Amino acid sequence: MIELEALTKRFGAKTAVDNLSFQVKPGVVTGFLGPNGAGKSTTMRMMLDLDNPTSGTVRIDGKHYRDLSEPLKHIGALLDAKAMHGGRSAYNNLLCLAQSNRIPASRVGEVLDLVGLTAVAKKKSKGFSLGMGQRLGIAAALLGDPEILMFDEPVNGLDPEGILWIRNLMKGLAGEGRTVFVSSHLMSEMALTADHLIVIGQGKLLADMSMAEFIHQNSRSFVRLRSPQQEQLKDLLHAEGIAAAALPDSGALEVDGVASEQLGELAARHGIVLHELSPQRASLEEAFMRMTADSVEYQAHAPGAPAAGVGGQAGPADAPAWGAGAEATSKGGR
Amino acid sequence: MSFPAVLRSEWTKIRTVASTVWTLAAAAVVTVGMSALLCVFLNSQFENMPKEQQLAFDPTASSFAGMSLGQAAVIVFGVLVVGTEYSTGMIRTSLAAVPRRGSFLAGKLLVATALALAVGLVTSFVSFFTGQALLGEHSIGIGEPNVLRAVFGAGLYMAVIALFAMGLTMVLRSSMLALGILLPFVFLLSPILGSVDATQKVAYFFPNVAGSRIMQTVPAVLDGSEPPYGPWGGFGIMAAWAALAVVAGYAVLRKRDA
Numbered sequence: 001m002i003e004l005e006a007l008t009k010r011f012g013a014k015t016a017v018d019n020l021s022f023q024v025k026p027g028v029v030t031g032f033l034g035p036n037g038a039g040k041s042t043t044m045r046m047m048l049d050l051d052n053p054t055s056g057t058v059r060i061d062g063k064h065y066r067d068l069s070e071p072l073k074h075i076g077a078l079l080d081a082k083a084m085h086g087g088r089s090a091y092n093n094l095l096c097l098a099q100s101n102r103i104p105a106s107r108v109g110e111v112l113d114l115v116g117l118t119a120v121a122k123k124k125s126k127g128f129s130l131g132m133g134q135r136l137g138i139a140a141a142l143l144g145d146p147e148i149l150m151f152d153e154p155v156n157g158l159d160p161e162g163i164l165w166i167r168n169l170m171k172g173l174a175g176e177g178r179t180v181f182v183s184s185h186l187m188s189e190m191a192l193t194a195d196h197l198i199v200i201g202q203g204k205l206l207a208d209m210s211m212a213e214f215i216h217q218n219s220r221s222f223v224r225l226r227s228p229q230q231e232q233l234k235d236l237l238h239a240e241g242i243a244a245a246a247l248p249d250s251g252a253l254e255v256d257g258v259a260s261e262q263l264g265e266l267a268a269r270h271g272i273v274l275h276e277l278s279p280q281r282a283s284l285e286e287a288f289m290r291m292t293a294d295s296v297e298y299q300a301h302a303p304g305a306p307a308a309g310v311g312g313q314a315g316p317a318d319a320p321a322w323g324a325g326a327e328a329t330s331k332g333g334r
Numbered sequence: 335m336s337f338p339a340v341l342r343s344e345w346t347k348i349r350t351v352a353s354t355v356w357t358l359a360a361a362a363v364v365t366v367g368m369s370a371l372l373c374v375f376l377n378s379q380f381e382n383m384p385k386e387q388q389l390a391f392d393p394t395a396s397s398f399a400g401m402s403l404g405q406a407a408v409i410v411f412g413v414l415v416v417g418t419e420y421s422t423g424m425i426r427t428s429l430a431a432v433p434r435r436g437s438f439l440a441g442k443l444l445v446a447t448a449l450a451l452a453v454g455l456v457t458s459f460v461s462f463f464t465g466q467a468l469l470g471e472h473s474i475g476i477g478e479p480n481v482l483r484a485v486f487g488a489g490l491y492m493a494v495i496a497l498f499a500m501g502l503t504m505v506l507r508s509s510m511l512a513l514g515i516l517l518p519f520v521f522l523l524s525p526i527l528g529s530v531d532a533t534q535k536v537a538y539f540f541p542n543v544a545g546s547r548i549m550q551t552v553p554a555v556l557d558g559s560e561p562p563y564g565p566w567g568g569f570g571i572m573a574a575w576a577a578l579a580v581v582a583g584y585a586v587l588r589k590r591d592a
């Protein structure tokens with residue numbers, strides 16, 4: 001169990017993590033989601049007592065990290081795959097970690113085997129590919145057989161097979177009753193792995209809910225209609241009290257909250273020809289983007305648009321949001 | 335946190351990278367080799383030296399004179415032991431494993447300093463006996479006054495200069511920066527300031543200048559300028575510098591984000 005209480009981190013004038021409070025519970029995979037620069041890595045570094053919080057606290061099983069006597073036996077983390085000495089072999093990199101926490105040397109071979117690096121155990125880690133480095137970092141996290149595991153963007157640089165492997169690994173670890181906390185900026189990835197979601201944007205908590213709840217709240221379903229008699233169709237819907245949004249370029253209409261059958265029958269009764277009648281479901285990725293839209297920091301700008309704010313230090317106020325104009329999002333879902 | 339476990343871990347770290355072996359081997363080879371060459375030269379040229387130089391001749395110090403260059407490798411060793419933690423990003427992994435900053439720092443410095451001391455002592459003794467063999471009739475025995483102290487002192491010097499380098503690198507958190515300051519300081523600034531009358535008194539208190547006093551058995555009476563401390567006083571000044579660097583390094587490690 002990890003508990004954050006009003007955790008805040010400022011770098012100079014910039015607030016990277018803003019008053020975060022949440023708990024990460026055992027037995028499930030908790031996804032930690034946020035766009036680039038949202039503060040995920042900073043939060044994780046504070047959890048491991050690497051960065052000093054400006055204020056607030058983190059507790060691991062009720063204790064401060066620094067007070068854990070052999071921390072690798074409580075919590076294992078993959079932060080940055082390259083956080084090893086490249087001139088040392090994979091085996092020796094893990095051996096010095098194991099020794100510091102009195103983990104038997106035999107465990108080093110076990111975890112190397114587990115991540116599939118046995119064949120290169122004696123090779124210097126600087127020659128490793130991104131994926132191999134990631135696996136070595138995961139091996140380091142598993143070294144102390146800890147009850148809590150933390151992975152910062154573990155699928156980075158992994159091939160599809162590797163991604164599948166780590167997904168199953170995380171689910172397996174959670175299935176054994178461990179606490180698994182994994183960050184990502186890809187909702188689609190989280191949808192496949194996480195049971196619980198914590199979403200942050202610009203360091204602030206945006207949502208803390210189960211995956212199922214998130215899907216329920218955020219996956220908007222609607223029906224798309226196209227007709228050569230669009231004006232008539234619009235009038236008809238209006239007369240029936242059904243709200244329809246016209247899409248600017250395609251000439252299609254989108255209707256929320258009315259079943260496609262009902263719409264089809266309605267059009268037929270009034271003799272309106274339909275070229276399209278299709279139920280749609282907004283992806284979770286879109287839901288995530290809507291949720292974090294006004295807190296996205298590193299935003300792409302259309303070429304030719306004023307460059308203000310590109311590259312980061314711009315505050316939220318002058319950053320034009322993608323979802324601007326979209327109706328209220330379920331911000332602050334708890 | 336078990337401190338012996340931290341020591342074992344740091345020992346594994348230090349023995350499993352090539353730079354340790356190379357820098358320490360270079361320190362030994364350069365010191366012994368350069369000293370031997372100098373002793374051969376001094377022995378053959380002794381009769382041609384001016385009288386006052388002959389009188390002030392220090393066979394002990396001459397037999398490890400190569401340490402003035404060999405210390406460069408020891409400095410590089412100290413800088414790399416700490417600096418690679420930062421340049422590789424290993425520091426985060428290390429501190430996640432040993433979150434108590436004091437234990438981490440003490441473990442690392444203890445192991446590396448002990449190793450530098452061991453190599454330094456072997457180097458100074460080998461260098462001394464090789465040098466004396468080559469000095470022929472101008473040589474001195476290890477039993478003569480102050481000689482054993484000087485030979486031991488040369489080994490101690492190696493250990494403390496390494497410790498100073500480690501402390502400073504801990505403050506700067508970068509190998510490049512630390513080497514960029516230490517090497518010009520030892521090889522340019524100290525000799526230049528030390529040779530100008532006006533600044534010599536300042537240079538006396540530089541760690542490397544003060545520390546090297548322990549390797550001499552004959553006072554530099556010739557120019558009448560004698561540093562205001564004895565061999566152990568000089569060594570104490572150097573040790574104080576090293577302690578200061580380590581304390582500052584510890585403060586930085588505690589205060590700053592890893």
Ligand SMILES: Nc1ncnc2c1ncn2[C@@H]1O[C@H](COP(=O)(O)OP(=O)(O)OP(=O)(O)O)[C@@H](O)[C@H]1O
Pocket residue numbers: 011014015016034035036037038039040041042043185297
């Ligand atoms: N050491 C630092 N000094 C100054 N600013 C920092 C530092 N570390 C992080 N930041 C800033 O804090 C914010 C959060 O960064 P962080 O790396 O935690 O984001 P993230 O959510 O992990 O992003 P990503 O998905 O890109 O990994 C960013 O704006 C970043 O520029």
Ligand SMILES: [Mg+2]
Pocket residue numbers: 040041042152
């Ligand atoms: Mg990150």
